[in-house]
Amino acid sequence: MAAATPLSILVSASTSTSTDQFIAKTLDTNLRFQRAKTASNKTLYNDVLTKALKICFEDNSVEKVGALKAVMTEVETVVVTDSPVCGYLLYMLADACRQLTLYTDALNAANHSLKIRETLYGQDSIEVSTCLDLLVGISIAANALDHAVSLFVRSFKCNVFGSYATYAQLSTSIARFKATLLEREQPFLAIKMLAQTSEVLQQQLLQSIQQQQQQQQQQQIDTSALCSTLLGTLLDRADLYDNKLNEYQSTIECYELITTLKGIPSKDVGHAYELIIQTYFKAGRYDQTKDNVAKYLEMATRCFKVNSVDMAMALLYCARLMEEQADRPSPTRLCDQVDALRYYLCTLKIARETPGGIVLRDLPSDTPSATQKTLRDKVETILFNNRPLRLEEVANMVDRMLQITTTEFLLNGQRSQNWLLKYLYPDFIAEDALREKAETLPAKCGPLSKLNGLMKSWKQMWFTLNRESLSYYKSNQDTKPKGELSLLEIKSIEVIVSKEKKMKPQTHCFQLVHPKHTLVLAAETEEQMREWITVLNKAKQYWEEWWSTNLVIEGA
CATH class of the missing domain: 1.25.40 (Serine Threonine Protein Phosphatase 5, Tetratricopeptide repeat)
Incomplete structure (x- = not known):
């Protein structure tokens, strides 16, 4: 026909x-x-x-x-x-x-x-x-609502791939249909509709990106309206999970999807991270909150210029959240306070070092100088509340911190956190902060064979790495170690490739080189040997940096 x-x-x-x-x-x-x-x-x-x-x-x-x-x-x-x-x-x-x-x-x-x-x-x-x-x-x-959802999604797909409607019109139709389903008290069907329409939009976005790559940048394809509609469906779906069903994990999965999609503007990805962090924070999930703060700042460092309003806004958000978390009875309260100080200080440095200054919309300051004053007040308040110092001493300390630090250093989590732990707290409180970090510090225990220096024979011992000390015991039941070695005294940790007779029958050997004697050890497998070498090197580096940390930063 x-x-x-x-x-x-x-x-x-x-x-x-x-x-x-x-x-x-x-x-x-x-x-x-x-x-x-x-x-x-x-x-x-x-x-x-x-x-x-x-x-x-x-x-x-x-x-x-x-x-x-x-x-x-x-x-x-x-x-x-x-x-x-x-x-x-x-x-x-x-x-x-x-x-x-x-x-x-x-x-x-x-x-x-x-x-x-x-x-x-x-x-x-x-x-x-x-x-x-x-x-x-x-x-x-x-009232055949399930069937209505299937029909709506099919029509939506026709309109998207056929370009029969603008993305603004599609957004309006989604909003109206969602409202209709919620009026009928059908949040699950609304979520189903949003999930399926977002899948259609993801397919279209992927096709647009692939088409752009095939054209080798000859013609720029504008996906801003498409991305806006896709973000709207994902955010609406997350909102329903959060406010209608109280399913915080499903809420987070919607936000996490935004962070993985190609083509989504960096600012929108940053906003998604903020929503992830806020959701975990509301749920009292402290570890996940801190993990995603780190991911957010890693993404911001990768996508934004260091001295930019976008970077400063990301840091300010993280600073406020960590300060609020430090006010809660969290298991890492002291370290959280340090991170809040670190992020505020970094934001202040950006505000000072950006040509012409910056104004941050989330602060009650409408001029660059007022923004700097507000941020400096936050830094001084945290210091004043944690150290027995007079106001002028606090002001001098802040001046010194601004003088000797760099933004890049403050964004280096481990180094700058250890430095600020010593700066912010007296020694005995800094030790408490270290105990808070115990789960994140390099540690390991397990069996290793030790070469007897005199008899040239092997004997299996139980080894435990705790902080900067490596101890070994006759068995894992003993409480008194047979020996102990400080990683700070070790010159190097090396794999032994020698085929000397004294190493037999062991094959996965490594040694800890000490000025006075060398400790030769062997693991049952190469994988176990590599694990021990990795964790020992990490611990050695961490504690060397910790004990060498002072108020002078090389290269600052």
Whole structure:
């Protein structure tokens, strides 16, 4: 069959054309679908279709529905069933039945119209999308909401991949349908709809990125509206999980998806991290809160210029949150306070070092100088509340900190945190902070074979690494060590590749080189040997930096 004229000219009956003009256009369009092309049949064709189309312009009523049902039998005698005019008449019949709450008749007519449109124009055509929208309305009215969601998503997919609607229009349709589902107290169906529409948008975004790569940057594809609509669906879905179902983990998964999508603007990714952090914080998940603060700042460092408003805003958010977490009875309160100070100090340095200064919208300051004063007040307050110092001493300390630190140093979590632990707290409180960090410090225990220096024989011992000390015991049941070694005194940790007889039968050997004696050890497997060497080196580096940390920073 020859390709049909798009049905959109039949559905709309534009107000700029008269009824007679519309009927004449429809008669002309459907001539190729006439059953028998004779002079007498053409007259019948014109009379029957004119009669049917005029009924469509009548006000909706039971009589109109009856008349349309009756005339359809006549129409099918002059044109084939799979014709544009039959699709149109069935569409109008379905809409009239919907408005008269004759939902069964409405669904039957709309589904029949849909099949005709799929045959004429294809599964993903705008004509099919228009009919799907009608079916959505009928299904909602009939309270068949699950079916309505499936129809809505199919229509949405047609509109996205066919570019039949703008992303602003698509966002509006999603919002309206979501509101309808929530009015019917169906949050699960609203979430299902948002999940499926976001999947469609993700597919379109991926296609756009791939198309851009294939064009080798010759023509920039604007995906801003697409990204905005996709973000809206994910954020709405997260909001429903959070406020309607109280499922914080599902809420976080929606936000985390935003951080993994290609093509999403960095500012929106940053906002998603803030929402992840805030959700974990509300749930009292301290470890996850701190982990995502670190991820957020890693992303900000990678995507934003160091001396920029965007970087300063990210740091300010993290500073406020860690300060608030330090006020709670968290297991890492002292370290949280240090991180809050670190982020405030880094924000202050950016505000001071950015040419022309910056103004941060989240601060009650409308000038660069006022912004710097507000940030400095925060730094001084934290110092004053944690050290027995006079105000002028605190001011001098802040001046010194600003003078000898760099933004890059403050963003280096381990080094700057240890430095500030000593700066912020007296020694005995700094030790308490170290105990808070115990789970994150390098540590390990397990069996290793030790080479006896005199007898040149191997003996299995139980080794424990705690802070900067490596102790070994006769067994893991003993409480008194047979020996102990400070990692700070070790010169190097090396794999032994020698095939000397004294190493036999051990094959996975390594040594801790000490100025006075060398400790030769062996693990059961190469993997275990590598694990011990890695953790010992990490511990050695950490504690060397800790004990060497002072108020002078090399290269600052």
